Amino acid sequence: MKKEYPYRFKTEEEFIKQYGVNYMFSSRDIGAFYWNSDMNKFFGKDYPYDINLEKVVRNEDEDEDEDIIIPDCDGWCISPDMLVKKIIVPNYKPKRFIKEI
Numbered sequence: 001m002k003k004e005y006p007y008r009f010k011t012e013e014e015f016i017k018q019y020g021v022n023y024m025f026s027s028r029d030i031g032a033f034y035w036n037s038d039m040n041k042f043f044g045k046d047y048p049y050d051i052n053l054e055k056v057v058r059n060e061d062e063d064e065d066e067d068i069i070i071p072d073c074d075g076w077c078i079s080p081d082m083l084v085k086k087i088i089v090p091n092y093k094p095k096r097f098i099k100e101i
Contacts, residue, residue, distance in 0.1 A: 004086075004088050005046045005047055005048055005049065005050060005086070006050065006051070006052070006085060006086060006088070007046075007047040007049075007051065007053065007083040007084065007085055007086060008044060008045060008046050008047055008083065008084060008086050009042040009043060009044060009045050009046075009047060009082055009083060009084075010043070010044075010082060010083065010084050011043050011044040012040070012043050014084065015035065023035060024036070024037065035082065036076070039076055042073065042076075042082075046086075047073065047078070047083050048073070049070070049071045051070055051071070053070075053080045053083065053085075
């Protein structure tokens with residue numbers, strides 16, 4: 001069975017809607033990290049870690065240039081603002097079909 005992770009990366013459309021067309025350059029809005037064009041392969045993909053961002057306390061001090069550090073992805077630093085909670089729909093499909101005679 002495929003592992004379901006609770007978060008995924010935002011799609012490019014979600015970044016543009018939230019941060020504008022220059023989302024790659026608005027690091028203060030996305031957290032302490034920039035979105036690099038080499039990271040475009042992550043758009044809409046699962047974030048492959050079991051984490052609970054709702055329990056994470058964030059440092060909102062504007063003088064600090066630090067953000068929450070969560071597990072990286074392929075060596076890239078990831079900000080929680082790059083992720084969105086997935087809506088997981090249960091799959092009730094049986095593993096095998098039982099045929100009645």
